[in-house]
Amino acid sequence: DRVVELGKNLAAEIVKSGDGLLAARVGDFRSADVMSELASLASEVRDLSGREVLSIAVDRLEILPEADVRLLADVAPRLPEGIVIKAALLDTTSAGAAALQLVRQVAGDAVAVISVEPLGELTVREILEASELDPAAAPDVLRLTGGYPLHIGDLVRHIATGGQVNRATTNDDFGQLIKARWDGLPLECRQVARQLCVLERPLPTDSLIATLGIQVAAWGDIVETLRSERILTRTVDGLPWLHEQRRRWLVDRLPDEERRATASRMLPAVCEVALGASGWRYCTTLSALI
Secondary structure: OHHHHHHHHHHHHHHHHOOHHHHHHHHOOOOOOHHHHHHHHHHHHHHHHOOOOEEEEEOOHHHOOHHHHHHHHHHHHHOOOOEEEEEOOOOOOHHHHHHHHHHHHHHHHHOOOOOOOOOOHHHHHHHHHHOOOOHHHHHHHHHHHOOOHHHHHHHHHHHHOOOOHHHOOOOHHHHHHHHHHHHOOOHHHHHHHHHHOOOOOOOOHHHHHHHHOOOHHHHHHHHHHHHHOOOEEEEEOOEEEEOHHHHHHHHHHOOHHHHHHHHHHHHHHHHHHHOOOOHHHHHHHHHHHO
8 A cells, every 4th residue: 555655656756757658657556466566667667767777775674574574585586687676774773683684585695785884084074064063073973973974963963053072962763772772681781781881991801801790701791792782883992892872872871879889880990901001092981980
């Protein structure tokens, strides 16, 4: 039903272009065999456009029922020449990861996976300049947003309206995704993550394990779980570390008493590391804890 409704909308747009025959063709889009009909229609649109390749775009693949994802993956390799399906999904969610795995299982080598990289510092500087803001803030903006365009846009608007860089709130939709990640962690992982989040920078592994009071083997298991759940997505000083947006989201939600107690517990270890040769790296971490 939704596809038929979209077909009506598309027909109305094509009428504006002056192609009545194609508009009528789209207007008759009623077949129950949706994929076959869609592929046939796509071929006609491609021929009309004069392009070699036409893409059928599917956004948010992870919200489709499993049967629909399987159907798309099954049909994709057998589409007419010059017709391709491009599906976007958020693989940082469990639903997205499952959808991606299913597509790979069904379509095999017919699937090309393109991971969208975060924006770089040069691009962030250009965005700040375009908004008539100080481009020198680019490193901080990049650190706080992880290079995600959605969060960069939110933070730039926050700064442009007089807000401080370090006082921005997390995008609400993204916040719900983060919450789902945290809530799904095993209890021990969640307890460790709640302590790690007060640190802006990771401590050396030995120091961290001693401060947390856990076994080396347990730490290895926790790290693997936090990586698989996309809590640890960065590498800092050669160590796996928290995605900054996820870290800040949890810090903001820790009860004041727990935040103070955790900071006090971490403070001696950070002070010790700060006295070393590379101690200057921990200045902001130390400041935040104090």
